[in-house]
Amino acid sequence: MPIKPVIACLDMEGVLTPEIWVNVAEKTKIPELRLTTRDEPNYNVLMKRRLKILEERRLTLKDIQGVIATLAPLDGAKDFLAWLRARCQVIILSDTFEQFAAPLMKQLDYPTLFCNTLEVAPDGRIVNYHLRLPDQKQASVLALKALNFRVVAAGDSYNDTSMLNAADAGIFFRPPANIAKEFPQFPVTQTYAELRTAFCKAANLPA
Ligand SMILES: [Mg+2]
Structure with a gap:
């Protein structure tokens, strides 16, 4: 063969x-962003909640990318x-x-x-x-x-x-x-x- x-x-x-959301939650000091599919098994619901939190805190993509840029592999x-x-x-x-x-x-x-x-x-x-x-x-x-x-x-x-x-x-x-x-x-x-x-x-x- x-x-x-x-x-x-x-x-x-x-x-x-590292896990991105966990670290974003830690660095932005927004513990609700720590939620994972273990806490909310419906991924759609989970993502909508995360986006709502970002909206409420007025966090933009640039803010989140800034946090992620401080992470290393x-x-x-x-x-x-x-x-x-x-x-x-x-x-x-x-x-x-x-x-x-x-x-x-x-x-x-x-x-x-x-x-x-x-x-x-x-x-x-x-x-x-x-x-x-x-x-x-x-x-x-x-x-x-x-x-x-x-x-x-x-x-x-x-x-x-x-x-x-x-x-x-x-x-x-x-x-x-x-x-x-x-x-x-x-x-x-x-x-x-x-x-x-x-x-x-x-x-x-x-x-
Ligand atoms: Mg993985």
Whole structure:
């Protein structure tokens, strides 16, 4: 059987960067922005609430980008990503928004990122958000497989599990204990060294 080229699909928040909303909540001292899909499982309701809070506090996209620009990728993320990109194609699949990810992507040397988009008014207020596709992580993996790639995916949370399941091989990176327990089929890694080893094994990459 011919060998398929490998594409790595990586989650962003929790795998390469810190959680954006959690850090924005901390730095703006607006704890309500800390809410996640664990507190409000309906993503639509959650996002509308977040946008309402930004509106009430008169925070513009520029203000939020200023906060995000003070964040750095996780320790070791940049080296890990460079290592992986030297060995196979890499796409970051994230539920974040282009405009939020931009300051972090710059620090990671602009890897390929598939995510969502914010709608911004001319005065800089964030007025709406647009999800490109429902469950784009899983849809992207399935599309890449249809292009005859072998897909190896890594993520840290619930919103990654459909992507990990769809991939030829799925890897957890620092998952919460309950999620790791619920999905025992995915090997758990805690350090970038372990993640590199897991990729070498799953994708047959040179160390
Ligand atoms: Mg994540």
